[in-house]
Every structure is written in structure tokens, then in C-alpha cells.
Amino acid sequence: MKLADLAQQRQDYSYAFLDAHAKRELRRRILKAIAIPGYQVPYASRELPIARGWGTGGLQVTLSLVGPESVVKVIDQGADDSVNAANLRRFITTMSGAKTTIDTLQATILQSRHRIPEEIMLEGQTLVLQVPDPEPLRGVTADMSKAHQLHADADYGQMWLLLYEQLVRYRQYIQGASYPSLVNGRYIISPSPIPRWDTPKLHQAAHLTLLSAGREKRLYAVPPYTNVYPLEFNDVPFQVEDQKGWVCKTTGVQNKFMNELPQEDGTSQYELSDSGYANKLADTAQSGATYYDDQGDFYHAGYLKPPVIPPI
Amino acid sequence: MLDTSSRPLSPRFEPPQLVTSPPIVRAIGLHKRYGRVQAVADVDVEAYPGEVLGIVGESGSGKSSVLRLLNLEEQADSGTYLLNTPVLEGQDLFALDRFRRREVQIMNIGVVYQNPHLGLRMRFTSSGNIAERLLLTGERTFATLREAARESLSISEFPLNRMDDPPRVLSGGMQQRVQLAKALALRPVLLLLDEPTTGLDVSVQALVLDTLKRLQRERHMTIILVSHDLGVIRTLADRVMVMRHGRVVEQGLTDQILEDPQDAYTQQLVHAKL
Numbered sequence: 001m002k003l004a005d006l007a008q009q010r011q012d013y014s015y016a017f018l019d020a021h022a023k024r025e026l027r028r029r030i031l032k033a034i035a036i037p038g039y040q041v042p043y044a045s046r047e048l049p050i051a052r053g054w055g056t057g058g059l060q061v062t063l064s065l066v067g068p069e070s071v072v073k074v075i076d077q078g079a080d081d082s083v084n085a086a087n088l089r090r091f092i093t094t095m096s097g098a099k100t101t102i103d104t105l106q107a108t109i110l111q112s113r114h115r116i117p118e119e120i121m122l123e124g125q126t127l128v129l130q131v132p133d134p135e136p137l138r139g140v141t142a143d144m145s146k147a148h149q150l151h152a153d154a155d156y157g158q159m160w161l162l163l164y165e166q167l168v169r170y171r172q173y174i175q176g177a178s179y180p181s182l183v184n185g186r187y188i189i190s191p192s193p194i195p196r197w198d199t200p201k202l203h204q205a206a207h208l209t210l211l212s213a214g215r216e217k218r219l220y221a222v223p224p225y226t227n228v229y230p231l232e233f234n235d236v237p238f239q240v241e242d243q244k245g246w247v248c249k250t251t252g253v254q255n256k257f258m259n260e261l262p263q264e265d266g267t268s269q270y271e272l273s274d275s276g277y278a279n280k281l282a283d284t285a286q287s288g289a290t291y292y293d294d295q296g297d298f299y300h301a302g303y304l305k306p307p308v309i310p311p312i
Numbered sequence: 313m314l315d316t317s318s319r320p321l322s323p324r325f326e327p328p329q330l331v332t333s334p335p336i337v338r339a340i341g342l343h344k345r346y347g348r349v350q351a352v353a354d355v356d357v358e359a360y361p362g363e364v365l366g367i368v369g370e371s372g373s374g375k376s377s378v379l380r381l382l383n384l385e386e387q388a389d390s391g392t393y394l395l396n397t398p399v400l401e402g403q404d405l406f407a408l409d410r411f412r413r414r415e416v417q418i419m420n421i422g423v424v425y426q427n428p429h430l431g432l433r434m435r436f437t438s439s440g441n442i443a444e445r446l447l448l449t450g451e452r453t454f455a456t457l458r459e460a461a462r463e464s465l466s467i468s469e470f471p472l473n474r475m476d477d478p479p480r481v482l483s484g485g486m487q488q489r490v491q492l493a494k495a496l497a498l499r500p501v502l503l504l505l506d507e508p509t510t511g512l513d514v515s516v517q518a519l520v521l522d523t524l525k526r527l528q529r530e531r532h533m534t535i536i537l538v539s540h541d542l543g544v545i546r547t548l549a550d551r552v553m554v555m556r557h558g559r560v561v562e563q564g565l566t567d568q569i570l571e572d573p574q575d576a577y578t579q580q581l582v583h584a585k586l
Binding site for chain 2: 149153155157158160161164165167168169233234235236310311312
């Protein structure tokens with residue numbers, strides 16, 4: 001017997017690309033993030049064969065969690081077939097041998113940019129969000145060491161200043177994405193970059209959400225069944241996007257998050273942003289339960305309040 | 313002929329009514345060093361309720377450093393700082409932790425800087441700048457914030473139809489009024505003014521001083537005013553401290569210091585005119 005027979009066969013890459021130490025570090029950081037909901041845990045963001053800004057944060061988390069038994073769904077702006085999503089999906093499966101799906105309810109790991117799917121995610125599923133900017137305080141504090149102190153002191157008064165400015169100028173909250181939200185009554189996170197429509201879906205969710213920013217080297221988590229409340233004034237409740245009357249041109253569905261498709265004649269058509277859900281409806285006309293029902297009511301009754309237009 | 317026999321030869325001065333109540337600000341033995349520069353050396357500041365204390369001195373004399381210490385922006389190297397309010401009585405403010413210090417500063421101290429960029433968010437609305445003070449104390453009702461901003465801006469004589477303009481589009485005098493409104497929003501016990509009218513033209517300066525004087529009269533506030541402009545000091549201050557090289561060289565009532573300065577440096581300062 002030769003030494004070469006005993007040694008492990010040479011591989012060009014570690015399983016799931018990241019080496020064992022990197023994965024171990026990430027898993028530790030993830031555990032810490034879950035233990036302190038909403039706290040931004042710094043981590044050593046590794047180099048990957050994609051550029052910063054293309055989902056390296058989410059990809060590292062996915063690679064550290066994925067196994068041969070995993071079923072992975074990757075979406076970008078709600079679509080499974082966009083270039084970025086296809087690219088990441090191919091990389092993950094090549095490196096790990098995991099299966100892929102476009103069915104939200106079949107996936108064990110969902111990596112997403114910009115959206116949380118329309119169908120209610122289940123216990124045991126993990127949603128990995130790619131985050132461009134993890135720091136909710138950036139809008140009010142340019143100094144990041146000050147921001148750390150404010151987080152430590154839970155001194156978040158200035159965040160409402162951003163909302164005040166929006167109300168004064170537009171008489172409604174207009175922040176389109178990464179709407180600041182209080183997690184577990186302690187830390188404010190920027191659930192970036194999901195739209196306001198998806199922010200309530202984090203509240204008391206059955207699934208685990210991991211948010212990871214590769215360039216900023218921070219990750220944070222919303223564990224299952226954790227309170228998440230978007231910031232609002234006592235007298236002006238938080239609102240999701242008003243898409244009343246928008247009907248999907250292919251499925252005829254209403255009261256789900258839509259993409260607006262401007263037409264040549266100046267009108268607009270709409271289609272479901274969540275393409276996996278749209279495909280499911282088109283194929284089987286069946287789907288799992290959704291966060292918003294056909295009347296647009298959120299599944300946690302009373303969580304979203306009727307709109308108020310404040311007097312200026 | 314006047315009968316003088318009944319008068320004592322040297323009249324016994326009663327302390328001014330102002331001084332009969334205990335001082336509201338007591339900062340004793342302040343020292344502050346920046347690298348090799350001793351900016352503040354053994355300075356005592358006492359101010360009484362409703363009093364305007366002026367601090368004068370040339371550039372680099374340490375007067376703004378004293379103000380920064382009093383505003384709890386910086387830690388003194390040594391010294392104690394007491395604010396005589398019911399909650400804080402006997403508590404050395406320099407000994408507080410970061411969180412509590414911030415809280416004390418927000419609730420009790422208002423400040424107006426010479427440079428409005430230091431005190432205001434230039435790209436946020438003016439009313440938002442005032443609302444921020446209330447937000448920091450936990451106010452979360454939009455209507456209340458609007459009302460407070462309106463009230464605060466109107467007492468500092470700011471035109472309310474411009475309350476939602478950002479300070480960067482306002483004139484210098486208006487910016488100072490926004491700063492003043494912001495400083496007064498939470499009805500502080502102590503108002504610190506760091507060269508509040510320097511850089512404004514004379515007519516605007518007079519208007520801002522007018523507002524300050526009226527507010528001081530109406531609200532009976534304790535004000536510590538730093539300026540190198542003796543005209544401003546003469547208009548506002550009851551008592552004056554003269555600083556040089558980080559030390560207090562002379563202090564006393566305003567007219568006494570300005571009319572009859574004893575210290576050589578003060579004499580030079582008072583007589584220095586273009």
C-alpha cells in the first residue's frame with residue numbers, strides 16, 4: 001500500500017467552495033446572530049468568484065449551510081430566471097450537489113434579493129437575504145462608530161426623524177425598500193432590500209431569516225417566531241405599497257406584489273413579481289397559503305392598520 | 313445741603329438679588345488639555361438662575377473649550393460640574409456614563425453654535441431639526457412634534473411658512489433662529505450661546521440679540537454666552553468672565569468690567585477699537 005492510496009483524493013475546491021475554517025466561522029457567526037436577534041455580527045467576508053455587490057454575503061451564508069440533501073431556490077427581484085439568480089444557483093449546485101427548485105414550499109434554503117415569496121414559508125426553511133447596506137442608522141449618522149454606540153444604547157430616536165421628513169414632504173411613509181424595523185424589541189435592522197410589502201412577513205414568521213452583507217462584512221438574523229415591527233408614529237401607522245386594483249396580466253391575481261410594465265400607449269400592465277408563485281398558479285391553479293389573501297388582508301389579523309393621512 | 317451724616321461712609325453692599333439663590337451651574341476646577349495645549353486651566357464657572365454670564369477673550373483663550381465642557385460634549389481632564397436641578401442635585405455630570413450624560417444634555421442644556429453646520433442638519437427640514445430634540449426624549453406622536461416645532465420656531469421669531477425649508481436654503485440669521493428654536497424646544501435650564509451672532513451683518517445681529525433678550529426676560533433662563541464682541545456682551549450679559557490663555561483673568565458685573573477694568577489684559581481688550 002502506498003501513501004497516495006491512503007491520502008484523500010486531490011480536489012480542486014473544498015465542498016461548497018469555502019474551506020472548512022471559513023464555513024465554521026460563518027456558522028458560529030450565524031448562531032450568534034440568531035441568539036441576538038437583529039444584532040449585526042461582523043464576520044470575515046471571504047473572496048468568492050463573483051464580485052462584491054452581486055450577492056456575496058448571501059452566497060457565503062448559503063454555502064456554509066448547504067448540504068447534498070438541500071433543496072435550493074434562488075430568486076432575484078422575485079424572479080427565478082434572472083441572470084444573477086441563475087448564476088448563483090448554478091454555482092451553488094455545482095459546488096455542493098444540492099438540488100434546486102422554483103417551488104417556495106419545496107426549498108430548504110431560499111436565497112433572495114429584494115423579495116420574500118408570496119407563499120407563507122414553513123418551519124425549518126431558511127431564507128437568506130443578500131444585503132447591500134446593513135446599517136439602518138446611516139441616514140442619520142455618518143459616523144459608524146457613533147452608530148455602534150447608538151445600537152449599544154438602543155438610542156434610536158433619530159430614526160424617526162427620517163420618517164418625520166417623509167411625512168412632512170409626502171404625508172406618507174415613502175421609503176420603498178429596507179424599511180427600518182425593530183426586531184424583538186431591541187435592535188433596529190434595515191431589512192434591506194425587501195420592499196415595504198414584504199417587511200411584515202418577517203413578523204412572527206415560521207422560517208428563519210438570515211441577512212448578510214458581503215461587502216460590509218456583517219450578518220444579522222430574524223429567528224423564527226420573533227416580533228418585527230416597522231417603525232411608525234403613534235398617530236400615523238405603517239403602510240405597505242398601495243397596489244389596489246393591479247391585476248396580474250397572466251394569472252388574473254390581485255393583491256400580491258406586482259411588477260409594473262409600462263405600455264407604449266402610456267397605460268400600464270402588471271404581472272406578479274414572484275415568478276415561482278406565478279408559474280405554480282399557471283400550471284396547477286393551486287398554491288400554498290399566502291401572506292396576503294385575495295382581498296389584500298395580511299395573515300396576522302390586526303398587524304396592518306388602516307391608513308391615516310396626517311395633517312401638516 | 314444734603315444730609316450725609318446718617319449714611320455710613322462705605323455702604324455695605326447687599327449681594328444682588330440674582331445671587332441670593334444658589335447657583336444653578338457650578339463647574340469647579342475645570343482643566344482640559346489637547347495634546348500640548350492647555351486649553352482650560354483651573355476655571356470655575358458659576359451661574360445663577362436667570363442670569364446671563366458672558367465669557368470674553370481673544371481667539372484661543374479657551375472660552376469655546378469651556379463651553380464644550382459645559383455642554384458635556386467633551387470630558388474634562390479634571391473638575392466637577394453640577395447642575396442644580398431637582399433631579400440632578402449633587403450629581404457630578406462628568407462622572408456620568410455615556411448614556412446618562414447624553415440624556416442629561418438633551419433634557420437640560422440647549423446650545424447655539426456660531427457655525428450653524430455644527431448644530432443643524434442642513435438637508436433636513438427646519439421643523440425636523442426641532443422635532444429631533446423631542447424624538448430623542450421618546451416622543452412618537454407626529455402631531456405633537458409638529459405642534460412643538462411650530463411653537464418653538466414662533467417664539468424664536470422664525471417665519472412659520474418656511475418651517476419645512478431645509479436650513480441650507482435659509483439666510484444666516486434664519487439659521488441661527490432655527491438653532492435657537494432647537495435649543496429651546498425642551499425648555500432647558502441652561503442655554504449655551506457660542507458666538508451666536510458672529511458672522512451676521514449688524515442689522516440681523518441686532519434682531520437676533522433682540523429675540524435673545526426678550527426670551528431671556530420672558531423665560532428667565534440661565535444663559536452662558538461666549539463672544540469676543542464686547543457689544544454683544546454689553547447688550548446681554550449681567551456678569552462677565554474674561555479669559556486668556558485658558559485662565560480667568562478677571563470677572564465681575566458687566567458695566568464694572570467694561571467701564572473700569574482692573575487687569576492689564578482686560579484694559580487692553582476694552583480699549584481695543586478700530
